[in-house]
Amino acid sequence: MRLTIVGGGIAGLSAAYYASITNYYSQITILESDSRWGGKISTDRVTFDDGQFIIEGGPDTFLASKPWGVALCKELGLGERLHGTNPNNKSTFVLNHNRLLPLPEGLAMMIPSDIPSILRSRLISWVGKARMGFDFLQPAKNISEDESLGAFVSRRLGREAYENLIEPLMSGIYAGDGDQLSLMSTFPYLRDLEVKHGSLARGAIEMRKKMNASARAKHASPLQGSRSAFLTPTTGLAEIVEALVAHLQSHNVELRLNTRVTAITRNVERGTWNVTLDTESLETDALILATPAPVSGKLLSFDEELSSTLQSIPYASTATVSLAYRQADLPQPLNGYGYVIPRREGRKALAGTWTSTKFPHRAPDGYALIRVFIGRAGQDIPWNKDDLLAIAKEEVKLTSGITAEPMISRVFIWEGAMPQYNLGHPEKLKQIDSALEKYPSLALAGNGYRGIGIPDCIHSGELAVEKIKNLMSLRGAFVATKQSLN
Numbered sequence: 001m002r003l004t005i006v007g008g009g010i011a012g013l014s015a016a017y018y019a020s021i022t023n024y025y026s027q028i029t030i031l032e033s034d035s036r037w038g039g040k041i042s043t044d045r046v047t048f049d050d051g052q053f054i055i056e057g058g059p060d061t062f063l064a065s066k067p068w069g070v071a072l073c074k075e076l077g078l079g080e081r082l083h084g085t086n087p088n089n090k091s092t093f094v095l096n097h098n099r100l101l102p103l104p105e106g107l108a109m110m111i112p113s114d115i116p117s118i119l120r121s122r123l124i125s126w127v128g129k130a131r132m133g134f135d136f137l138q139p140a141k142n143i144s145e146d147e148s149l150g151a152f153v154s155r156r157l158g159r160e161a162y163e164n165l166i167e168p169l170m171s172g173i174y175a176g177d178g179d180q181l182s183l184m185s186t187f188p189y190l191r192d193l194e195v196k197h198g199s200l201a202r203g204a205i206e207m208r209k210k211m212n213a214s215a216r217a218k219h220a221s222p223l224q225g226s227r228s229a230f231l232t233p234t235t236g237l238a239e240i241v242e243a244l245v246a247h248l249q250s251h252n253v254e255l256r257l258n259t260r261v262t263a264i265t266r267n268v269e270r271g272t273w274n275v276t277l278d279t280e281s282l283e284t285d286a287l288i289l290a291t292p293a294p295v296s297g298k299l300l301s302f303d304e305e306l307s308s309t310l311q312s313i314p315y316a317s318t319a320t321v322s323l324a325y326r327q328a329d330l331p332q333p334l335n336g337y338g339y340v341i342p343r344r345e346g347r348k349a350l351a352g353t354w355t356s357t358k359f360p361h362r363a364p365d366g367y368a369l370i371r372v373f374i375g376r377a378g379q380d381i382p383w384n385k386d387d388l389l390a391i392a393k394e395e396v397k398l399t400s401g402i403t404a405e406p407m408i409s410r411v412f413i414w415e416g417a418m419p420q421y422n423l424g425h426p427e428k429l430k431q432i433d434s435a436l437e438k439y440p441s442l443a444l445a446g447n448g449y450r451g452i453g454i455p456d457c458i459h460s461g462e463l464a465v466e467k468i469k470n471l472m473s474l475r476g477a478f479v480a481t482k483q484s485l486n
Contacts, residue, residue: 001025001472003465004275004284006261006299008032009039010454011445012290013244014072014461020251024469029254029282031261031275037245040417041454043236044410048324051364054236055322057412059454060353060371061085061230062237066455068462070231076243084228085358091336094123094168095347100339100399103165109189110169111204112161123164131158135201140194148423149186150178156200168340172351174452175316175376175418177343185421185429185450232359237454264299266439273441286441286472288464292416293448306435309428313448315416317383318375321392322355322410325368329404334368339399348381349374349395367407370396377420385411419448440471 003025005012016030036042042057062069064084073079093100104121106114118129135156147155149170153162167178174181183191193203233239248255263276264287275282289296297310334354341347353371356363363369372392375381382388388411396402429449436442443464447457 002027002283002285003029003288003468004273004282004286005030005288005290006275007039007290007446008034008037008255008257009290009446009457010041010241011447011457011461012039012288013037013241013248014458015288015290015445015464016248016253016461017072017244018462018465020248020253022465022469024473025286027254028248028251029256029284030248031259031277032255032257033260035258037255037257038238038241040414041237041241042412043238045235046324046408048367048408049364051367052235053324053364053367053369053408054359054362055324055369055408055410056236056371057320057322057410058414058417059237060355061232061359062454064229064231066451066453066459068459069453069455072458073231073233073240076240076247078233078239078243081234081239082231083234083359083361085230085337086360087228089335089337089357093336093339094164095339095341095345095399096123096164097345098398103340106208107169108204108208110166110187111190111193111200111207112157112165113201113204113208124161128158128160128164132161132201134158136199138199140198146182146184146423146426148179149181149183149190152183152190153178153200156194163342163344167344168342168351171343171376172340172373174420175318175350175373176420176422177377180377180420180422182421182423182425185425234361236362240454261299264302266302271441286443286468288443288445288461288468290445290461290464292446293419293444294416296444296446296448303435303438306432309431309435310444310448313425313428314377314420314422315448316375316377316418316420317381317413317415318350318373318417319381319383319388319411319413320371320373321388321412322369322371322408323392323396323406324363324408325370325402325404325406327366327368329402330368331401334370334400338371343376347395348379348391350376352395352399370400370402372396377418383413383415385413388413419452441468443467 003019005015008030016028019025019028040058044055046053092103094103101122104112104117106117112118153166170178194200197203260278261275265274267274273284273287293310293313297307300307334357337358338353340351349372351373355369355371372395374391445460445464
């Protein structure tokens with residue numbers, strides 16, 4: 001069974017990895033149009049004095065609670081290299097009228113569960129706090145259809161709590177518009193909390209108790225950083241990509257960079273796929289597309305419905321700017337992980353991470369590293385490096401009082417990088433799954449469908465490999481049985 005994977009990001013590389021550890025595929029080829037592997041995972045390691053800056057261009061960490069990232073790292077021999085966030089300086093802030101105000105403690109999956117902390121918070125007015133308390137009194141709404149994340153949280157906790165507290169946290173994950181994002185495709189457990197407990201806040205309190213109990217149970221875990229919600233390898237997420245590539249090379253997987261796929265057609269008589277490149281055509285028995293949904297849609301133009309649905313999934317463009325300074329150039333210490341910015345603030349930046357505080361190993365002693373995240377859905381941003389650098393400098397001046405020029409700056413632009421799981425996304429997934437039933441040797445992987453994080457992408461690659469293996473094995477058994485009966 002020949003398998004071809006299009007797309008060399010973390011989803012495609014993971015698919016190739018899981019295919020390589022089975023005995024099912026006789027030949028595995030992975031094609032990537034770019035000149036490097038890893039997709040949005042891009043780590044710049046800058047040696048400076050006696051240390052090193054670890055600068056992440058795309059994602060800078062992954063969730064420990066989703067098991068697929070940790071599992072893959074352990075299989076690749078990276079388990080002991082995983083670091084958690086700094087446990088000694090965990091403060092996070094929200095930009096509110098150009099001031100950094102502390103995020104309330106006790107958030108359980110974004111929802112407040114520490115009532116005294118909310119009462120002390122200056123992010124919400126007393127009227128807004130009273131409206132949040134109404135959540136304990138109003139019953140769960142009996143609805144079956146999906147609703148936007150913004151509408152749901154506003155309905156339960158009030159619009160002020162949504163705009164000042166929940167929206168900036170959500171935007172830090174999806175770079176989206178919460179009034180457009182599908183609740184069922186982003187945070188379906190919030191609806192479950194409402195239904196089960198009759199109150200979103202009451203459900204969050206119960207969830208927090210379970211999370212605390214789970215953390216205590218894992219207290220003796222030998223994995224470095226295992227009690228942290230977020231993990232990263234010692235010298236950056238690129239370690240995962242490098243370990244995957246090394247594994248694939250050792251397992252005779254054909255890895256082809258600078259290879260652009262221009263078309264895909266189905267050879268019905270032979271039951272194979274033709275993958276057209278710039279200068280040649282490949283024939284393969286099975287195919288996994290680990291490319292952005294609109295790209296996959298264009299390649300699958302032979303199926304009009306599938307192609308149209310895939311291309312209808314919107315994506316937002318984002319950028320990250322990392323700035324390095326001497327600690328002596330900072331007018332005040334970076335006490336915390338960073339801050340998020342509500343959409344209503346009208347700023348071009350989305351969030352700021354004080355990287356050298358959150359992950360001290362990412363900057364040499366005596367230096368500070370800051371990362372500014374820019375761009376969200378529906379926002380008009382100047383997509384050139386000079387303007388993005390100027391936006392980042394403006395942010396650190398506003399929030400940290402830094403006026404010195406950075407010693408090091410890195411700008412990464414990601415056009416169409418963030419899929420938007422807007423209202424109607426669950427229906428699109430059903431249409432895609434239905435269309436794929438016609439093609440047992442075709443599968444999709446990546447962040448455009450059921451999760452945008454690194455563990456989700458890893459899992460999507462694994463599921464794509466399993467889907468093809470299971471369906472094709474079943475089909476082969478059926479054909480063999482039919483032939484024996486004849």
